[in-house]
Amino acid sequence: MDEWYSLRKLKLARIKRFLSAFVLYSILILLTMPIVLMYLMLFLQSISDELIGLIPRRLTLENWYFLANGYIKVPGTAGTYYPNFYLVAFNTFLLAITVGCLEVLLASLAGYAISRYKFKGRSQLLALILILHSFPGITLLIALFYVLNMIGLYDTLIGVLIVKVALDLPLGIWIMKGFFDGVSWDIEMSALVDGCNRLQAWWKVVLPSVRNGLMAVLIFGFLSGWSEFIYVLTFISSQKYWTLSMLVKALTSEEFVYVSPGVTAVAAVLYMIPVVLFFLFAQKYLLRIQIAGKGAL
């Protein structure tokens, strides 16, 4: 009698588990479906001439032909209304990599100083950094416009670079300070006794110990620069300084003339690919940071 009862209980438990899994998965699918469909549509659009719902009318690669010379052709005209794709891609890459590198340099120097030296106002500075991080950059748009104009950096990528780095630094410094806190004094002292001066100790022993932090800041900086839109939109007026975000926006809003949605989709996919690749490559590092904690290698 007991056996039958416990078997029934087991079956009930199994059914319960199945049902809860079913409900959970349904909710998940419902929530992620729109995004998945969006990306699916993007890909299909880029390889078809016309998309009816999710079904391409005809599969073609003609949307990709503009990559031959980088100039996006506008049907019915001979002119080039949009800047060269390769120039724009180069701008984007240049901006992203300099934002990343500059951030790593400044954040590691500042993070080290804040972590190691006790100076007056240190805790206030740390609190200020935290507040700055949560500051919405958008509210500064008009003020920055005036400032950049005054120093003559309006309509330059350097202007955008400075603004981006300045607004991303608080997070970068916070991350690096955290990593430096995890490097014990013993290691530095040991390096000094072994024959280093202060700078050598920093370069040869301390920095390698925070490699994960440096990578994290570089990755975040790169991605931040790569996806930058608002500041480029506001502070850049010449087409030759456009980044991919500007190009895609122009194509989608049909700024100048009509351009086929297929070509727009191609531009978007190309904009997206480096980010996906970066994530796949950097995921190992980011996961290591998550699991192993700061400082562990």
Add this chain to the structure above:
Amino acid sequence: MVKVKLVDLHKYFGKVKAVVGLNLTIDDGEFVALLGPSGCGKTTTLLMIAGIYKPTKGYIYFDDVIVNDLPPKDRNIGMVFQSYALYPHMTVFDNIAFPLKLRKEPKQEIRKKVREVAELLQISELLDRKPGQLSGGQQQRVALARALVKEPNLFLMDEPLSNLDAKLRVTMRAELKRLQKQLGITTIYVTHDQVEAMTMADRIAILNKGILQQVGRPEELYDKPANLFVAGFIGSPPMNFVECSLNQKGDDYFLEGEGINLKVNREIGKIIVSSGVSELILGVRPEDLEIGRAPDTQSITGEVYVLEPLGRDVIVNVKVGNNMLKVLAPQGFKASPGEKVALKLKMERMHIFDKRSGKAIV
């Protein structure tokens, strides 16, 4: 090899006086332990000798040369930290070779020296591994190798055995002592474990709250402690302390206190009287008390409280007045709680301290 002399050394961190008025000489080839509880200033002293902290006042001499302003890298010292401080991103080989690489020695030389030192410490098979892949004992030997590879004049160690398990600690104590004798390098060893200091050091310097309490050979500190602190710190189980005072009855002197009526011989009595101190503390080690049942003028009467068998001996806790005394009895000793016993002590093994200053009188 080098002789180290500390003259009137002070180190203040703002208002905190970490080291006060330290005078100490460490001879060439000597193994000196800096012993004391946490926060007594021993690590601070070590770091000043290493050059990482600058003394607030006073001088440090290496062989009659003042080295106060000499940076650590120029002092030719090898140092082992409690946490070993191995460089996690380098292999064991690179860790050991690091000081030599900084000196820009040729690759062949480096390889030879690293292999020699690795063999000495029996870590030759670990040279390709990273510190994270080693056990505690192995990491410690790598730290030792790194300190020794540059053939330093001075060897500094900051509680290197604290992070090892008890069994390994006992083995490594003997190993380190033998190594030091073999290489003959002047060594300064910081520890809070008096057993380590007693077994390893040629001389021990005991510190408390930044002040040097006593310096001398282990036997000296054990037999003739200079004050209450040293007496209570050295020896396990620690010395028993009982408050008492001296009373003269005719030609005889008696130490009287709670449950105590001890006759002391005339020389000792005269010394105590001439010191002018009235409030005394009697100190006697558990191993110097003999437990028996017949009380006389040479014994302290008390009541058995509890027995702690150790296998080799038995620690008997005896209540004397309001004090609890620990007595070391031979294996097999039996008594029940509440039993009255007499504790006999030998005159030569007795210590008398001034209650107020803590200094030893006899």
